[in-house]
Amino acid sequence: MVADELARRACAERGLAPPDDVLPMHLLTIPETDIADLGSIIAAALAHSPAARSLLADLEREQHIPETAVRDYYDRNRDRFLTPEALRRGVDPYDDPAPADIQxxxxxxxxxxxxxxxxxxxxxxxxWLDRAREDVEYAEGHEHPGDPTHQDHEHRH
Structure with missing residues (x-):
């Protein structure tokens, strides 16, 4: 709930259209691999908060990825770009594959x-979330169980 409120405020500050609360609650399914990458708090915020998703989409539009970064990623991760034919033949991506085997x-x-x-x-x-939560003060006994700033951050509600 806190992340949703913070995201709503950030959306308002950015001039983003407010999420449509008139529609029935929509839960976004987050793949398990994404939960591991995101962490449970952020995954829950994105699954339950249209404002958090709007903010994330806006942040994505702001990102500029230099051409050198794209090329570097391609050069360092050739194993991810084997052709389907090379995969069927069992080409080892780490054993200097032929140029025709790489997309x-x-x-x-x-x-x-x-x-x-x-x-x-x-x-x-x-x-953004780390900065936004800096000034949040929870009522005693309602701290988030995963908040490492709380002395008893492993308690359960």
């Missing part, structure tokens, strides 16, 4: 840039 940079460029922009937006969201 051309031009074919995968947009996907890499999108993935890097998405990751950068998540980092920006984490940073």
């Amino acid at each position: 051309p940079y031009e074919d995968v460029h947009d996907g890499i840039a999108r993935e890097l922009r998405h990751a950068a937006a998540r980092r920006a969201f984490f940073d």
Whole structure:
């Protein structure tokens, strides 16, 4: 609830349209792998808060990924770009595959840039939430069980 309220305030400050509260509550399903990457608090905020999702989308639009970063990612992760034929043949991506076994940079460029922009937006969201929560004071006994600033952060409600 706190993350939702903070996200609503951030959306208002950014001039983003307020989330539509008239519609029935919509739960976004977050894949388990994303929960591991995001952490449970942020995953819950994104699953339950249209404002948090709006803010994340806005942060993603703000991210600029330099061409050098896209190229560097491609060069360092060639194993991710084996062609389907190379995969069927069992080509070892770490054993100097033939150039024909790797998808051309031009074919995968947009996907890499999108993935890097998405990751950068998540980092920006984490940073925003950390800064936004700095001034939040919880009523005694209602601290979040996962809040490491609370002396008894492993308690359960």
